[in-house]
Amino acid sequence: MKTITANRLVDGDVVWLGHxxxxxxxxxxxxxxxxxxxxxxxxxxxxxxxxxxxxxxxxAIDLELKDGHLQPKSLKERIRAQGPTTRLDLGKQAERHxxxx
Amino acid sequence: xxxxDEFDRDFVNQRVSQFEDQVRRRMSGELTxxxxxxxxxxxxxxxxxxxxxxxxxxxxxxxxxxxMRKLAHIARTYDRGYxxxxxxxxxxxxxxxxxxxxxxxxxLADVEMHAxxxxxxxxxxxxxxxxxxxxxxxxxxxxxxxxxxxQWSSLHPEFLFLPRKFKxxxxxxxxDRAAVQVHDIGLQLTRNENGEIGFVVFVxxxxxxxxxxxxxxxxxxxxxxxxxxxxxxxxxxxxxxxRDNKYKARIKIxxxxxxxxxxxxxxxxxxxxxxNGILDLPNEEVVRINEYFAPxxxxxxxxxxxxxxxxxxxxxxxxxxSSRNLHAHKAExxxxxxxxxxxxxxxxxxxxxxxxxxIADVAERFGHNxxxxxxxxxxxxxxxxxxxxxxxxxxxxxxxxxxxxxxxITDMIACPGLDYCALANARSIPIAQEISKRFEEVKRQNExxxxxxxxxxxxxxxxxHHVGHIGILGVDRKGEELYQITLGGSADQNTSIxxxxxxxxxxxxxxxxxxxxxDTYLANRLDEDESFIEAYRRLGDQPFKDALYGA
Ligand code: HEM
Ligand code: SF4
Numbered sequence: 001m002k003t004i005t006a007n008r009l010v011d012g013d014v015v016w017l018g019h020x021x022x023x024x025x026x027x028x029x030x031x032x033x034x035x036x037x038x039x040x041x042x043x044x045x046x047x048x049x050x051x052x053x054x055x056x057x058x059x060a061i062d063l064e065l066k067d068g069h070l071q072p073k074s075l076k077e078r079i080r081a082q083g084p085t086t087r088l089d090l091g092k093q094a095e096r097h098x099x100x101x
Numbered sequence: 102x103x104x105x106d107e108f109d110r111d112f113v114n115q116r117v118s119q120f121e122d123q124v125r126r127r128m129s130g131e132l133t134x135x136x137x138x139x140x141x142x143x144x145x146x147x148x149x150x151x152x153x154x155x156x157x158x159x160x161x162x163x164x165x166x167x168x169m170r171k172l173a174h175i176a177r178t179y180d181r182g183y184x185x186x187x188x189x190x191x192x193x194x195x196x197x198x199x200x201x202x203x204x205x206x207x208x209l210a211d212v213e214m215h216a217x218x219x220x221x222x223x224x225x226x227x228x229x230x231x232x233x234x235x236x237x238x239x240x241x242x243x244x245x246x247x248x249x250x251x252q253w254s255s256l257h258p259e260f261l262f263l264p265r266k267f268k269x270x271x272x273x274x275x276x277d278r279a280a281v282q283v284h285d286i287g288l289q290l291t292r293n294e295n296g297e298i299g300f301v302v303f304v305x306x307x308x309x310x311x312x313x314x315x316x317x318x319x320x321x322x323x324x325x326x327x328x329x330x331x332x333x334x335x336x337x338x339x340x341x342x343x344r345d346n347k348y349k350a351r352i353k354i355x356x357x358x359x360x361x362x363x364x365x366x367x368x369x370x371x372x373x374x375x376x377n378g379i380l381d382l383p384n385e386e387v388v389r390i391n392e393y394f395a396p397x398x399x400x401x402x403x404x405x406x407x408x409x410x411x412x413x414x415x416x417x418x419x420x421x422x423s424s425r426n427l428h429a430h431k432a433e434x435x436x437x438x439x440x441x442x443x444x445x446x447x448x449x450x451x452x453x454x455x456x457x458x459x460i461a462d463v464a465e466r467f468g469h470n471x472x473x474x475x476x477x478x479x480x481x482x483x484x485x486x487x488x489x490x491x492x493x494x495x496x497x498x499x500x501x502x503x504x505x506x507x508x509x510i511t512d513m514i515a516c517p518g519l520d521y522c523a524l525a526n527a528r529s530i531p532i533a534q535e536i537s538k539r540f541e542e543v544k545r546q547n548e549x550x551x552x553x554x555x556x557x558x559x560x561x562x563x564x565x566h567h568v569g570h571i572g573i574l575g576v577d578r579k580g581e582e583l584y585q586i587t588l589g590g591s592a593d594q595n596t597s598i599x600x601x602x603x604x605x606x607x608x609x610x611x612x613x614x615x616x617x618x619x620d621t622y623l624a625n626r627l628d629e630d631e632s633f634i635e636a637y638r639r640l641g642d643q644p645f646k647d648a649l650y651g652a
Binding site for chain 2: 012
């Protein structure tokens with residue numbers, strides 16, 4: 001399982017590629033790529049995002065299921081998806097709370 | 102205190118306007134990231150894990166109350182309410198929007214601050230001793246020479262595109278508080294037998310992937326020759342430094358590959374050709390810049406403050422604070438106060454916007470409006486009357502800024518690590534926090550005494566782990582964070598690079614391992630006066646190895 005990630009140009013915020021080529025702010029909403037075909041079209045969307053100067057530095061990452069939740073495999077990507085492990089009041093982990101509150 | 106002259110003001114304003122235009126063109130898509138990246142880096146703007154990061158220069162770590170208040174304002178308005186003070190004596194904001202950065206730079210320019218020369222292959226902001234202009238033991242104020250070097254280097258056409266970044270540090274006293282021997286050029290002020298001012302010069306120190314202690318190339322460089330000699334070093338470096346391999350491009354590699362004697366000869370030859378020319382340091386210039394850094398007019402005060410002594414008898418915590426966080430001042434009745442940014446369990450070097458405001462107030466009311474950032478990620482009020490210490494302490498304490506741990510094990514350096522940094526292999530801050538909590542007990546910390554613990558999240562060594570008495574380096578082993586311990590490093594006048602003691606420890610074991618090292622020291626020291634580093638130098642690493650890995 002893979003998906004595509006990047007940083008958004010205007011504020012540097014971490015984003016992932018959604019199902020329709022849009023960029024989403026939470027990894028849970030990312031497009032999960034299971035086939036080579038999906039990956040090929042995702043990479044096209046990613047390039048378009050860079051060409052339009054909406055995002056920068058797009059790349060593919062590995063995902064895994066942990067306790068029924070989808071999460072990035074590497075610690076670095078998990079920290080990007082959540083925020084600093086030492087400041088739970090910052091980053092996505094904090095925004096997620098705000099949205100569901 | 103140092104003030105911008107007209108030239109600087111125009112230069113900074115021009116740079117901000119240029120950058121504003123570049124950001125606008127980037128946002129409109131006119132500039133691609135490849136085109137924009139070198140431009141933003143020249144203005145201190147990085148892209149990190151979660152967002153952009155803005156690095157603001159604090160030349161020689163010197164700033165005043167309104168500058169600190171401006172940093173607080175930026176933290177509050179454009180960031181997430183805090184800033185991070187670093188080993189390069191600057192401050193980093195971790196969450197600015199690209200679209201806000203021109204405005205931030207405008208605001209900084211209002212208080213004569215900027216982010217120039219905080220990155221790129223240029224001569225970086227010169228760093229200095231945090232007690233400059235205040236310390237009882239200094240020969241002269243090192244910032245004067247740091248500023249002369251800055252003016253010479255800022256726009257020097259020959260040196261804008263060096264093989265790699267170039268760092269200069271300068272310390273004013275024999276006791277080196279600026280880690281000069283791990284910089285590309287390290288300068289230590291001194292006096293010769295005739296009482297004239299000059300410098301001991303070291304070249305080729307550095308940390309990172311290939312740590313090296315700088316080699317001494319001059320025992321005494323007369324003050325007047327500072328620029329000509331520096332120019333000679335830079336020319337030799339610019340000519341012979343390797344541009345083919347980023348990892349071999351620092352001057353330390355050139356020193357290593359060419360050999361000290363040959364390189365020294367090259368420098369001297371270049372110097373012969375350069376000296377007695379326009380680069381002679383004109384005495385008027387030294388005098389003029391000295392005036393910029395003129396110390397405040399100190400009042401005649403008794404050497405010992407009866408108020409402070411009485412307050413110390415009443416309040417043991419104040420007594421403890423005074424024993425650790427005050428540094429001897431050149432003016433009688435004054436002291437330099439270290440404000441620790443290392444609360445137990447905190448992130449080393451972080452300060453909230455509210456704390457910055459408080460510190461700005463204290464500096465204005467009790468500290469001749471001066472502040473310093475130390476390379477150990479603390480702040481300093483360089484000029485405080487001893488009699489004001491009880492009040493200053495009270496205010497600091499009310500704002501969680503009065504940890505009495507300067508120089509102790511909990512006063513550690515840690516880089517941002519994997520919680521923020523895109524280059525990291527492992528996290529640094531949580532390790533620092535765990536160790537800090539483990540050694541929280543005041544009595545124990547003080548029993549252990551002077552101990553420098555330094556943590557980096559990758560081999561770039563921003564956390565100076567190579568020169569920690571105990572150094573910790575985070576590495577990645579198949580997706581797991583692993584922490585390597587080095588022992589015996591030091592960044593003072595007896596600089597040494599620490600030795601890796603053995604295999605690394607996982608996150609869950611590293612704090613225990615540090616405790617084992619500390620307990621081994623306590624069990625083996627001659628007496629309380631033998632510090633950790635002295636004991637290590639006497640004992641070697643065997644007892645520590647045995648304790649960590651079994652005999
Ligand atoms: C978070 C963003 C950062 C990035 C991307 C970064 C990048 C780097 C890199 C690539 C090097 C290796 C340079 C070389 O040897 O050529 C380095 C070295 C260094 N950095 Fe950082 N760094 C960051 C943060 C910091 C911080 C927060 C500090 C201060 C606490 C710092 C202080 C230093 C120092 C002192 C070195 C010393 C190595 C030397 O010059 O020999 N850096 N950094
Ligand atoms: S040492 Fe490595 S992890 Fe730490 S700030 Fe520097 S580059 Fe990042």
